[in-house]
Amino acid sequence: MTFGDQGLGFPPEQRRIRRRRRTRRSAAVGSCAALVAAVAAGTALIADEDDGDRPTSAPPATASMTASGLAAVPSPDAGLPHDAPSVPRSLLDRPVVRPEQAFPSTSVRLADGSRYARVDLVTTVDCAQRTSPELARLIEQGGGCSRLTAALFTDTERRSQVTVTVLSFARVEDASRVFTTAAKDPVTYRAVALDPPPRAGLPTVPPGSAGVIRRAMTVRSVVFANGRWVDATKTGEAELVARTEGLLQRADDTVAAYEEGRNEEGRNGEGRN
DSSP states (O other), X not given: OOOOOXXXXXXXXXXXXXXXXXXXXXXXXXXXXXXXXXXXXXXXXXXXXXXXXXXXXXXXXXXXXXXXSOBOOOOTTOOSOTTOOXXXXXXXXXXXXXXXXXXXXXXXXXTTSOEEEEEEEEEESXXXXXXXXXXXXXXXXXXXXXXXXXXXXXXXXXXXEEEEEEEEESSHHHXXXXXXXXXXXXXXXXXXXXXOOGGGTOOOOOTTOOEXXXXXXXXXXXXXXXXXXXXXXXXXXXXXXXXXXXXXXXXXXXXXXXXXXXXGGXXXXXXXX
């Protein structure tokens, strides 16, 4: 089975790095589709979630299949667009964002007033541990992933769980290739959602729960967000989309601020009460 995705954003234009956050956001955040059936069951219903103020969307795409039935991994040469400007060397010389920089607070309040608790935080330099097999192979075909950091959030009512994953790369072209490929096939090329640790007192999301997948790209990282209802409901899609996109945008803003050197201005965007 192959999967497609509509309403996809292209990677951000790196020349907009130093512009205002609103401009960078519209270029960086890629829309994707709602994942309604369980990935583990091998089925998914993809719905268009295009936004008028986002970049021109690409047509639906499907992953080619090998003789073994596995999705073929795109060529590592499919990196930045031919006219994409290079990222300043000074930005790439910065250390990869650390877990406490990507997710600095255990409590997050979004612009709409909604609050979320961070109930788990994991990090590894072996990115294959927390990605799908297809995404792991895609990463290894390039220069590799420098670090993966994932955080699990839940709302105050504990009805939803949103995993936000930051994949950071040494090479911009590797981040661009991962972002573009995941936008075309979000089910196959995905970061794995976290299950809550026992200390959190949260249930594990059952198979069949409705879910939403989103992604964004910063200077050298791809940020994934996977939102799910804990009670396997297939209603309330708009609410789940809003929660998932809100947490994705917060992490995207925070990581981008670090990678663009804006931390020195005292902005991290999280933990406000």
